[in-house]
Amino acid sequence: MIRKTFESEIQQVKDEVILLGSMVEHAILGSVEALKKRDIAASEKIMAEDKEINKKRFAIENQLMILIATQQPMAHDLRLLASTMEIISELERMGDYAKGIANINVRMGEEALLKPLIDIPRMAQIGTSMLHRALSAFINEDVEVAKSIPVEDDEVDALYNQIYRELMLIIIQDPKSIERANWLLWVAHNLERVADRVTNICERTIFIATGSFSEIKSSDDEFWKGQHR
Amino acid sequence: MENKYAIESNNLSIHYGSYTAVKNVSVKIQPQKITAIIGPSGCGKSTLLRALNRMNDFVPGCHVTGELFLQGQNLYGNQIDPVEVRRKIGMVFQKPNPFPKSIYENIAWGARINGFKGKMDELVEQSLRSAALWDEVKDKLQESAYALSGGQQQRLCIARTIAIQPEIILMDEPASALDPISTLRIEELMQELKKNYTIIIVTHNMQQAARASDFTAMMMIDDNRAGGVIEFDETKKIFTRPSDKRTEDYVTGRFG
Numbered sequence: 001m002i003r004k005t006f007e008s009e010i011q012q013v014k015d016e017v018i019l020l021g022s023m024v025e026h027a028i029l030g031s032v033e034a035l036k037k038r039d040i041a042a043s044e045k046i047m048a049e050d051k052e053i054n055k056k057r058f059a060i061e062n063q064l065m066i067l068i069a070t071q072q073p074m075a076h077d078l079r080l081l082a083s084t085m086e087i088i089s090e091l092e093r094m095g096d097y098a099k100g101i102a103n104i105n106v107r108m109g110e111e112a113l114l115k116p117l118i119d120i121p122r123m124a125q126i127g128t129s130m131l132h133r134a135l136s137a138f139i140n141e142d143v144e145v146a147k148s149i150p151v152e153d154d155e156v157d158a159l160y161n162q163i164y165r166e167l168m169l170i171i172i173q174d175p176k177s178i179e180r181a182n183w184l185l186w187v188a189h190n191l192e193r194v195a196d197r198v199t200n201i202c203e204r205t206i207f208i209a210t211g212s213f214s215e216i217k218s219s220d221d222e223f224w225k226g227q228h229r
Numbered sequence: 230m231e232n233k234y235a236i237e238s239n240n241l242s243i244h245y246g247s248y249t250a251v252k253n254v255s256v257k258i259q260p261q262k263i264t265a266i267i268g269p270s271g272c273g274k275s276t277l278l279r280a281l282n283r284m285n286d287f288v289p290g291c292h293v294t295g296e297l298f299l300q301g302q303n304l305y306g307n308q309i310d311p312v313e314v315r316r317k318i319g320m321v322f323q324k325p326n327p328f329p330k331s332i333y334e335n336i337a338w339g340a341r342i343n344g345f346k347g348k349m350d351e352l353v354e355q356s357l358r359s360a361a362l363w364d365e366v367k368d369k370l371q372e373s374a375y376a377l378s379g380g381q382q383q384r385l386c387i388a389r390t391i392a393i394q395p396e397i398i399l400m401d402e403p404a405s406a407l408d409p410i411s412t413l414r415i416e417e418l419m420q421e422l423k424k425n426y427t428i429i430i431v432t433h434n435m436q437q438a439a440r441a442s443d444f445t446a447m448m449m450i451d452d453n454r455a456g457g458v459i460e461f462d463e464t465k466k467i468f469t470r471p472s473d474k475r476t477e478d479y480v481t482g483r484f485g
Contacts, residue, residue: 072436074435074439074468075468075476075477075481076477078469211469
């Protein structure tokens, strides 16, 4: 037997998650683009749009709650709905990182960028590409893809390390640059966190499909290991 | 043999004439736990439950093969008295079936014929208290049991079962004829009773199995229409990550 009503409602939730995901993707890329161009109006728009992301997250949460209450999901269905609850919260936090980057651009005001942005847009590109594919893997419950994506986090971590060192060198040479360097460091940090949260989404996808929790890896650990070396 | 389990079956099969209704069930039931038997209609849940206290002896043409151990004793052994088996393994049915007697006599009667020599008033009170019914009936013990509501009648039947002090209580859909509040009351009662008894419950209500049991046995028929236990595990595992695809389909409401 197919539970038609239930399955179509699950499909609706999945569609909404994809929509939320694309809003977040758009916000992350947009926030970095606006920073690169020093376009303050664009950043202000992204900050305002974060409210829509939050609203969407709560709407999906409400949908999930209703499904859990009315359909009594079990086994795979239960894992899917409970994990989706986690995933939308990860997405909302990623939206907050984009908002944070937009906020930095606004607060920088008339100040010029410390240096042209090259690695930061690359981090954003890799992070959003990971996010995009992670959400496809979630929809298709593709364990192999979900396992392969977090590996790419190494590249994001490497870029973050590189930016970190570069900015430290600039600060040492010119201590007056400390505030502008710090702004960029925050931007890079936010982008590094985006990739970490993509890893969490992949872990959830694996759990939905297999029923077992497996922590793929924590790139935070990798980063701090890098610092001690 | 160790008595680690309350009751243990070994390749237990139940046949009606040449037709095998339940095939090769080997389960180990944990003492002082609630074990639920679930599965689609006609998979042999009730047949299996009834075999556990030899209720099927009454069904013409029914015979059982394999072994069933209660405290190391094979209940289908030659020298076993089925009446004694049913004293040790009590049963509560789908429809409350109190005797057409007073509330008091419903408890006292079974105890008396089982040779109870203690203080009857105390036994009645204690049994009714254990079944969470005492406060509702203490002022009308001499009234007919039929004057009680369905939920109360079912708790009276549980009290009647407890009065004999069995080892195991079998319940066949004990709440399916009851309203939701009476159902929850029975489930709460089961949680109290498992401190002293082992409970095995057949239920069609998956949420009930998920809420109320510690272990779950999933039954399903094979190609020859013989029922069997296809998965037996902790309830929390059965309802979150079952191992068998058929269990998954059943508990998610996609089969059965």
